[in-house]
Amino acid sequence: MYPVALASSINCVETDLTADFRDQFLLTYQHMLLSRVLEEKLGSLYRAGGRIVGGVYLGKGQEAFSAALGVQLQKGKDIYGPLIRDQAGRIAFGEPIIDTVRTYLGAVTGPMRGRDGNIHRGRPKEGHMAMISHLGSLLSVVAGGLFARRLAGTLADSIGATSIGDGGTSTGSFHEGLNMAAVEKLPIIVSIANNQYAYSTPNTRQYACENLVDRAAGYGIEGITVDATDLASCLKAFRTAVANARAGGGPQMIVGTLLRLAGHGEHDDASYIPDKARQGPSARDCLQVAEDFARDRGWLSSAGLRELNEEVRRNVDQTVSKVSKEPAPDPFKENWQALSCAELVEGQHEA
């Protein structure tokens, strides 16, 4: 049997609300709002047709859980491997939203230069790993970065963090990566957004343990659950986990319970989610919960909120407008080589 602490959940209480906590709460709320507004814009561009090729994958309902991790990390120091529904976490980590828009629109000026799109983006040299589509495979990559730093003597108190969903935990890659990270005792946060559905597949068809966090004991690592609709509790959970990891406590698993408030992508109406789940406690909108929490404590005024909303919308509109004028990739100017060593690129053997 595992110690009780491993399966326990973390809740924010009034005594946690220091001035420093309040400042981080408000900063994170801004990241969440920017993420929500940006994603609404991306969704409307998708529905309008023409501008965005491929899909649009939203993190609606997961902003608190995602941003609460991102905001703990230090860009230029930590390694972050976000996944599909981490727009809010990426903003909190320090990714400028113009990188998001450029990648969705396939602009040649963006980090992926039209070669990859939407959520498959990052700047690895800045610690922002660019996910591939194969779930679970990023965990070992983030772990490898930390491993190399430890060998080079540059790890210090830097950490890694990566996200996954309930479905992604079923992959062999996730298991291999987490087991290896545990064996190597690497300072890595593994954030699991348990949003109840992997595309359309419910958790009953995904795993058979009582709670995903029960698995932490099997890996010999710390694990905790949190109500992921509650920003204050998410912040407390990730602050604790990040402090543990920085202090040498090894991998930390955080399972956030929530419901995805959108389809898998904008092409998906999520009709498979029953009304009962939509009315349950996990279906609370984390953005509204956070707003109410801040208002109740007098941290946010109606005027302040209105101003913030206007500023965020202006920022998003200006960014989309700027990127819309940028050049699309030109196949005749594209450097069609997959190797960095030009001398090893084969001649074009075309018919």
Added chain:
Amino acid sequence: MSITYLEAIREAQYEALRNDPSVFLYGQDIATFGGAFKATKNLSKEFPNRVFDAPISEDAMVGMAVGAAIEGARPIIEMQFADFSSIGFNQIVNQAATLYWRTNVPCPITIRLPSGGTAGSGPFHSQSMEAIYAHYPGLVIVTPATVEDAYWMLLDSVTLDDPVIFCEHKFLYYHLKADQIGDRELPIGKARIARPGRHATIVTYSAMVHEALRAAEELQLDGYQIEVVDLRSVKPMDTDTILASVARTGRLLALGEAFPWGGVTAEIIARVTTDGFHLLDAPPMRLNSKDTPIPYHPNLWKAHRPTTSTIAAALRRLLRN
């Protein structure tokens, strides 16, 4: 004093570790135990904290190498057998091979694949995976056939800024010896004329180079001079050297130990027939293993792969055409 192909691989890793502090080794049983084939014998003693036993997790081993490479390391990953790299396939072809193209960040990792068949090894310890990986953009696939190439090409692989699949042949580990390791002669990407000739060309790589050379000896008794081209790396493939050889001989046999469907030999034939059809005096031929899993019993194993006698028979048919 002589050195085997296996010892050359061990020596190259020693040199790589000595030359560059960012090189480290990660693989199953490679630290104190020195590896299933002893390719890392004593390296963990000579380089403490640079040689690590990995959990049996080929996927995670490759993923961690990619992450380490992003941070500036140059990892060498040992797959215990090439066959098991299938578990790391996704990380190799989707993570490592796409990294530079997607993000402009190079991925200097070397993945060692103890490849090919030996008698008694059976279906899951005998495979040749080079064609599978060569199919994907973003990887360099090297297939050394000599002690010198095992040494120099491994050292070169580690210094390359791209992911390298290093296919080392287990059959050559102990059998192949050289008096000493000579100077580096050719870079990765250049083929070698292993034996000059003028009546037919065999294009091959890895352990089959030696079978081809023996078959060429046999044909010499009949008065034929067979040219043998050792590709050294199957990707990039040195098409110029292949075409120049076929221009000299007019006849082509593409030879490989891997399964027959598609693959390196098909690629050789495709390149020669599209770029050098006019050079051919006879239809080109291919010789591969049979299209079944690799058998266990030596009688079956020997009949499954090309051998000196089946190569010689193929050459005789080619020369009759």
